[in-house]
Amino acid sequence: MGGTFDPVHLGHLCCAEQVRDACALDAVLFLVAGTPSFKRDLAVTDAAHRVAMCRLAVAENPAFDVSALEAARPGITFTVDTLRQLHAHYPENVELAFIVGADAALALPEWKEADALAGLAEFIVMSRPGSSLAAADADRLAQAGFRIRPVAPSALDISSTEVRRRASCGQSIRYLVPDAVRDYVLAHKLYRKGDS
């Protein structure tokens, strides 16, 4: 599952678990984007913090893991590079599926090397409140060569943007993020007004 995870929240975890279950996945790897391609003009929290929070968030789920592969790679994060690295790392018989929200999936044809990307994994597209993959969108992606598997988890209406907004004005983020992530945000004074 790819994302900026700034910070990881319960919407991510809840969806990842439901997708794992629905698609009978052996494991879900949280890939923390170093410099996200479509957010490169935004101030994104240091990848080390985002990776650390993801590690805390997944600690209790043996089927979840976190990869700092993208965070360690210099330059803009492109999924095509990540999937190539993962294919090189895992045995040939391991099948990879990339989990992504419907909002992000709509732009798949504009991702770097879209033609090559389409051949490297199946794309599991999760609907989220306010964003789902219409049949016409799924057809358009299929025509562009993408193997799409739509999944509709009973998603939580949580976004990292909302978590950051609340944290920035000292509002509670309890029950929006795991307790350990909340403690981390407070301890490291992340997302406070005036900080970036």
Ligand SMILES: Nc1ncnc2c1ncn2[C@@H]1O[C@H](COP(=O)(O)OP(=O)(O)OP(=O)(O)O)[C@@H](O)[C@H]1O
């Ligand atoms: N509540 C949610 N339900 C379903 N999918 C989600 C949810 N939140 C995020 N996603 C999906 O998870 C992936 C990673 O999300 P990301 O790290 O960008 O979080 P975000 O909450 O969308 O962040 P931001 O608000 O900063 O844009 C994206 O593909 C996104 O569409």
Ligand SMILES: O=C(O)c1ccc[n+]([C@@H]2O[C@H](COP(=O)([O-])O)[C@@H](O)[C@H]2O)c1
């Ligand atoms: O490879 C690309 O060109 C590309 C363009 C936009 C987004 N992505 C990936 O899509 C995932 C969700 O991105 P975001 O910005 O919604 O957190 C994350 O893994 C990004 O690296 C990838």
